[in-house]
Amino acid sequence: MTTLAPLPADPSVDGPGWTAVCPLDALAPERGAAALVTASDGEELQVAIFRLVDGTVHAVQQLDPYSGANVMSRGIVGTRRGTPTVAAPVYKQVFELATGRCLDAAGKEPRDGLAADLAAFPVVVTGGVVHVGLG
Amino acid sequence: MTTTQGSEQPPGPRPDDRRHVVVVGGGMVAQRFVEALRSRDDAGAWRVSVFAEEPRTPYDRVGLTRYFEVRDAEELTLGDPALWDDPLVELHRDCAITAIDRGARTVTDRLGRVHPYDELVLATGSSAAVPPIPGHDLPGVFVYRTIDDVAALRGWVEAKRETGRVTTRGGVVERPVRGAVVGGGLLGLEAAGALKALGAQATVIEFGSHLMGVQIDLGGGHALKRLINDKGIAVRAETATKELRPHRRTGHVGRMDFADGGRLDVDVVVLATGVRPRDELARAAGLEVGERGGTVVDLTCRTADPHVWAIGEVACIEGRCLGLVAPGNTMAEVVVDRLLGGGATFPGADTATRLKLSGVDVASFGDAHGRTSGAVEIVWADPVAGVYKKLVMADDARTLLGGVFVGDAAPYASLRPMLGAELPGDPSAFLLPEGGGAPALELPDDATVCSCNNVSAGTIRGAVDEHGCTDVAGVKACTRAGTTCGACLPLVTKLTRTELTKAGVEVSNALCEHFSLSRAQLFDAVRVADLHTFSEIIERFGTGRGCDVCKPVVASILASLGNGHILAGEQAALQDTNDHMLANMQKDGTYSVVPRMPGGEVTPEGLIVVGQVAKDFGLYTKITGGQRIDMFGARVEQLPQIWERLVAAGFESGHAYGKSLRTVKSCVGSTWCRFGVQDSVGMAVRLELRYRGLRSPHKLKLGVSGCARECAEARGKDVGVIATDKGWNVYVGGNGGQTPRHARLLAEDLDDATLLRTIDRFLMYYVRTADRLQRTAPWLDDVSGGLEGVRAVVMDDSLGIGADLDAAMAAHVDGYEDEWKAVLSDPDKLARFGSFVNAPTTPDPALAYVPERGQKRPATPDEVAGGLADPVLVSGPILEVRA
Structure with a gap:
């Protein structure tokens, strides 16, 4: 989820669970990018990062629960009734970017063992650098 | 021959308890009888056997002339072919009935087999009446x-x-x-x-x-x-x-x-010179025949024998035989109703007629000759335009008795259902060109809209109000209106829309929540307003920030109008993943790459390069249906390296994705083939190089055959070109896939230059006017004037836009660039092809493959989870697979 403005009083983005991913400029507006980030327990995870036209940045899991492929960053960004969304590129499910909630399952069920919604992660942009926190 | 015997037990009574109706004749009316019986006999009380003299399932005899155009008997097939697979339906083709034994209630077929019946329906139709002119039996x-x-x-x-x-x-x-x-x-x-x-x-x-x-x-x-x-x-x-x-x-x-x-x-x-009822069976069985032939029946379509019925052209009802399909269908429905215990009677013949001859519009209905006593005729004649229109009114000058329309049958569809009703206002207004301000007609519920299937205005309204149909397709499926000859479709559409609007349903062809325009409207708007970015377009014509529906449409429109590379500027964010990555995404998130092989032509050296690239990058290879080689399993970060190798060998990658030209398939043609009459490969190469990269409402496939044997299957393509000894015939609107359609003839014997201009205009007209994801086949059904209308625009420039379409295509051809090569030479675009923004060359660690038949394939979730497959290979930068 987005916590760009206002920022937390003193964002502790250096601690474990936070990864400095890339400069904000490396992200094209409304086009996702994949990143490898490390959780505090050392597990490496793929996330999809999206920069919107207003400069907001969102991060959700890269794993598409409906296809089982790591492709969410390659979906089309848009809005549904004003809410920023991403559409899965494989079977076109629509997810709310801020929460990861699935808004339209496109008549499909998620793969066995996967949740219908995406996990959403906190993002902090500081000093022109995008940080993702997995906790 | 029998087309039956489902293995499953159908519902209803046990087979021995079912009653058996035998239908003699396998024409349109027999088809309707079986269709109606099977749709209404829920209990399965009847099984039905149809004996057809012709070796075919019933076909659309009204559309016979279309056979010259489509040259395919299959396309004249009536209704859902699954009807003949119904376990309660038996169709005996090429199996004429030769005798009826009314006492024993049996019929005998031409092979001497005897079939018992409970009820017998004669639907033998007519034969052509050969006049006794000397020489009528000469060859020719x-x-x-x-x-x-x-x-x-x-x-x-x-x-x-x-x-x-x-x-x-x-x-x-x-x-x-x-x-x-x-x-x-x-x-x-x-x-x-x-x-x-x-x-x-x-x-x-x-x-x-x-x-x-x-x-x-x-x-x-x-x-x-x-x-x-x-x-x-x-x-x-x-x-x-x-x-x-x-x-x-x-x-x-x-x-x-x-x-x-x-x-x-x-x-x-x-x-x-006319038809003669095929009443010989009835005659031989001692049933009464009419003065001019035909098996005499009462208004329930029953003969004097309570177990024998006659329907269609063979039936002599109210003293005459009716040579039209609509009353025949009505008779079929009457008999079905009677067999199921109903009390239907024949309501009288609707003899409305419309001539289906291309370019000649003729229709008549009711008392066309004004024979009713006191009838008043109102005539509009314009000999210059070749138009003659007449309404026959009762002596009150308000009640409509009939009409004749020649040259402009536009009023026919809305006036015919008003037969016997009072017209509002001055009747002459209905005859003026363009309706001349005639009041809008509110059809009475009992007015017949579709005479082929006897569907009333009330039934269509009910389909919307009571059965919840929300579009014309739904109404057609629900009521069968407009599914036979289609002449009433404009009226069905109008009624459906009116009813939906009344019900508060917004009738919309909006793209999505962000654009209230249709794709064609948006295309024109963008073109006329001369806009070049998504932000400008959505600000001017839409709301919000778009979605996965409208963004690719806008991307396609911008590309069709020539706005540079598809990844240039804001356009990159509009593209589907395939267009964005310039390759085809597969189920595991990797891509397939298909080098362009125009016309399916490739050199041995080229084949070796393709093979070497596939081997070096560990790609699974397969020959496609479009005469190319598909290489699967390329990761995002490998794509530019693969293109680089292809470009160096003189290839470009190709569109096996995107709403764009896919391939131009060809047969080997006159350069090698003994039968070829033109160089089909040469023409296919030319067409593919001309139209490659063209963005369109849906994918486009072309084909070129070097002779009438049609080995390239060009008539299954959006544009099919078939060589003749004088040039090229061009067919349009073909489709394979889920809804196969044969392409229809657009123009004949064109020389090379005219062929190119014709296809240029056809494609550009389609690109500009089709709906989102509408292939050329349904577009031809929808577009103004249908195939004829398109022919007028493309061949005769009836809209005066020919030069504009030519210029648009010329701009496309001149502006074409190798999209893949352009990425290689642009560091900004190249930067999009990293696997991770913070680790651009690290492969997706989740990818896993197993070997199969000497190549790799994605591992299944079970194989990955349990390590069940041995070995599960995690792909490296270059993956070797040992079988």
Whole structure:
């Protein structure tokens, strides 16, 4: 989820669970990018990062629960009734970017063992650098 | 032959308890009978056996002339073919019934087999009535009734054309095949149209005072004659044919002699002087026949024998036989109702008629001749435009009794259902061009809208109000309205929309929540407003920030209008992942790469490079349906490296994705093939290089065949080009896939330049006017004027946009660049092809493969989770697979 403005009083983005991913400029507006980030327990995870036209940045899991492929960053960004969304590129499910909630399952069920919604992660942009926190 | 025996036990009574109805005849009315019985007999109380004389399932005899255009008997098939797989339906094709034993309640087929029945339905139809003209049995004299008749006629004309070709020192001279049709009625005109379609000359010989004398009056007949003459068909009215004389040498029909002393040299004659009911079975069984033939039935369609019924053209009802399909269908419904215990009776014949001859619009209904006592006629005639319109009103000048429309049958669809009702306002307003401000007609619920399927306005309204249909397709499926001849579709559409609007349902062709315009409207808006970015477009014509529906549409529109590379600027964010990555995403998130091989032509050196690339990058390879080689399993970060190798070898990657030109398939053609008459590969290469990269509402596939054997299957393509000995025939609107359609003939014998211009205009017109994800086949059904309309725009420039379309295509051709190569030379674009923004060369660690038949394939979730497959290979930068 987005916590760009206002920022937390003193964002502790250096601690474990936070990864400095890339400069904000490396992200094209409304086009996702994949990143490898490390959780505090050392597990490496793929996330999809999206920069919107207003400069907001969102991060959700890269794993598409409906296809089982790591492709969410390659979906089309848009809005549904004003809410920023991403559409899965494989079977076109629509997810709310801020929460990861699935808004339209496109008549499909998620793969066995996967949740219908995406996990959403906190993002902090500081000093022109995008940080993702997995906790 | 039997088309039956489902393995599953159908619902309802045990087989022994079911009653058995035998239908004699396998035409349109028999089809309707079976369809109605099976849709209404929920309890499965009846099983039905149909005995058809022809070796086919029932087909659309009304559309017979279309057989010349489609040349495919399958396309004339009526209704859902699954009907004949129903376990309670048995269809015996090529199996005429030869006798009825009413006492024993059995019929005997031509093989001598005896079949018992509980109820017998005679639907034997008519045969062409051959007039007793001397010479009617000469070779080259045909009737026009069945697919076989039509096929025989075609074969004859084509053979005559061959023998009429003479090689002289000046070149090849072709003498046209001279055809004549005896009979100027509905069938005769269709036959004349068919002769013209075959490239023959046609003269219609009519005994009476004017054409279509049964349906239209003398004034209409004069207008019709002009229209028919404009089609290149000659007409001789008030002419009796005295004799058909053989050619001295060949013995084939060669000359017609008329009673007035006139003569006509001919190569082929079609007799279309009428039909005769096939009532011989009924006669032999001792059933009463009418004065002019036909099995006499009462208003329930039952003969004097309570277990024998007759429907369709063979039935003599109210003292006459009816040679139209609509009343036949009504009779079929009546008998079904009776068999199921209902009390339906024949409501009287709807003899409304519409001529389906391309470019000639003729319709009549009701009392077209004004024979009702006191009838008043209102006539609009414009001899210059070839238009004649007449309304017959009752003596109150308000009640509509009938009408005749020649040259402009536009009012027919809305007026015909008003038969017997009072017209609002001045009736003459309905005859003025463009409706002339006539009041909008509110059809009464009992007005028939679709006479083929006897669907009333009330039924259509009910489909929306009570059955929840929300579009025309739904209403068609629910009511069957418009599913036979389609003439009523505009009215069905109008009624459906009106009803939806009344119900508060917004009738919308909006793209999505962000754009209230349709794709075609948006295309025009963007073009006229001269906008070049998504932000400008959505600010001006939409709301929000778009979605996965509208963004690719805008991307496609921008690309069609020439806005540079598809990843340039804001456009990159609009593209589907395939267009964004310039490759085809597969189920595991990797991509496939398909090097372009124009026309399916590839050198041995090229093949070796493709093989080496696949080997080096560990790609699974397969030959595609479009004559190319597909390489699967390429990761995002590998794509530019793969393109680099292809570019170096002179390839470009190709569109096996995107709403764009895919391939131009070809056969080997005249350069190698013994039968080829043109260089189909050369033309296919030319077309593929011309249209590659063209963005369109949906994917586009083309095909080129080097002769009529059609080995490239070009008629399954959006544009199919088939060589002739004079040039190229071009077919449009073909489709494979889920809804197969054969392409239809757009133009014949074009030279290379004209062929290119024709396809340029066709494609550009489609790109500009089709709906989102609408292939060319459904577009041709929807676009104004259908195929004829498109032909007028493309061949005759009827909208005056030809030059504009040509210029648009020229801009595309001139502006084409290798999209893949352009990425390689642009660091910004290249930067998009990293696997991770913080680790651009690290492969997706989740990818896993197992070997199969010597190559790799993605591991299944079980194989990954349990390590069940051995070995599970995690792909590295270059993956070697050992089988």
